[in-house]
Amino acid sequence: MIEFNRVSKVYKGVKALDDVSFAVGPGSVTGFLGPNGAGKSTALRILLGLSRATSGSATVLGRPYGELDRPAARVGALLDADARHPGRTGREVLTLTATALGLPGTRVEEVLDLVGLTGRESRRTVGGYSLGMRQRLGLAEALLGEPEVLVLDEPANGLDPQGIRWLRGLIRDLAASGRAVLLSSHLLHEVEQVADHIVMIGRGRVLAQGTAAELGRDRGLEETFIELTAHADRGAA
Numbered sequence: 616m617i618e619f620n621r622v623s624k625v626y627k628g629v630k631a632l633d634d635v636s637f638a639v640g641p642g643s644v645t646g647f648l649g650p651n652g653a654g655k656s657t658a659l660r661i662l663l664g665l666s667r668a669t670s671g672s673a674t675v676l677g678r679p680y681g682e683l684d685r686p687a688a689r690v691g692a693l694l695d696a697d698a699r700h701p702g703r704t705g706r707e708v709l710t711l712t713a714t715a716l717g718l719p720g721t722r723v724e725e726v727l728d729l730v731g732l733t734g735r736e737s738r739r740t741v742g743g744y745s746l747g748m749r750q751r752l753g754l755a756e757a758l759l760g761e762p763e764v765l766v767l768d769e770p771a772n773g774l775d776p777q778g779i780r781w782l783r784g785l786i787r788d789l790a791a792s793g794r795a796v797l798l799s800s801h802l803l804h805e806v807e808q809v810a811d812h813i814v815m816i817g818r819g820r821v822l823a824q825g826t827a828a829e830l831g832r833d834r835g836l837e838e839t840f841i842e843l844t845a846h847a848d849r850g851a852a
């Protein structure tokens with residue numbers, strides 16, 4: 616459902632992505648794990664048509680994002696929790712998106728319920744939201760169209776331990792209902808608890824991919840991650 620095929624991205628001489636290939640199938644959660652600056656956001660932005668690959672291709676549901684029919688309804692994305700108008704209420708943000716997607720207003724109530732924002736919270740302006748509330752609102756917006764594919768960039772940012780546990784359950788439920796979930800994070804623990812498949816990235820390159828058990832077989836997952844990313848840094852130095 617998601618496919619990166621030899622994607623590279625160069626910013627003014629900086630190679631943010633270098634020959635990245637991996638796929639995400641239906642009914643599964645893929646953790647896209649890498650340290651700060653590894654290239655995760657760049658890859659997700661290319662997938663969602665917000666940035667152009669220097670070479671290679673990224674497709675979702677078999678096509679480049681921009682060529683899909685109703686892409687924002689079929690592919691839910693949470694990229695930047697701060698990208699919303701601070702003067703709008705959460706409910707207004709969701710209603711505007713629902714209208715743009717041709718969805719009924721009842722869907723707004725459903726997603727508010729799904730992400731655990733109360734009626735009262737939804738009537739407050741986004742500028743007064745905590746980071747965790749902004750993340751919940753971003754998730755609600757991503758889920759509006761009941762998308763087949765979800766692309767979540769660091770979704771646990773700002774959530775408290777209860778919120779993180781809730782998010783894990785939500786992500787698992789989404790995959791269990793046949794959706795493909797691509798979840799980026801720099802936190803190994805967050806990824807290993809929810810992902811069926813892990814793609815490790817460092818300095819723009821895929822360092823390893825497989826299940827948590829496969830990747831951690833020799834030295835444990837954490838040691839493998841640290842060793843591989845340190846090696847990628849040394850190689851680039």
Ligand SMILES: Nc1ncnc2c1ncn2[C@@H]1O[C@H](COP(=O)(O)OP(=O)(O)OP(=O)(O)O)[C@@H](O)[C@H]1O
Nearest residue numbers: 626629631649650651652653654655656657658801
């Ligand atoms: N618009 C841009 N112009 C120039 N360089 C950029 C741009 N966007 C990203 N980069 C560079 O590309 C590399 C990858 O950045 P990216 O934001 O994709 O990493 P990341 O893995 O998402 O990091 P983080 O976990 O910190 O969000 C970094 O070296 C970054 O400085």
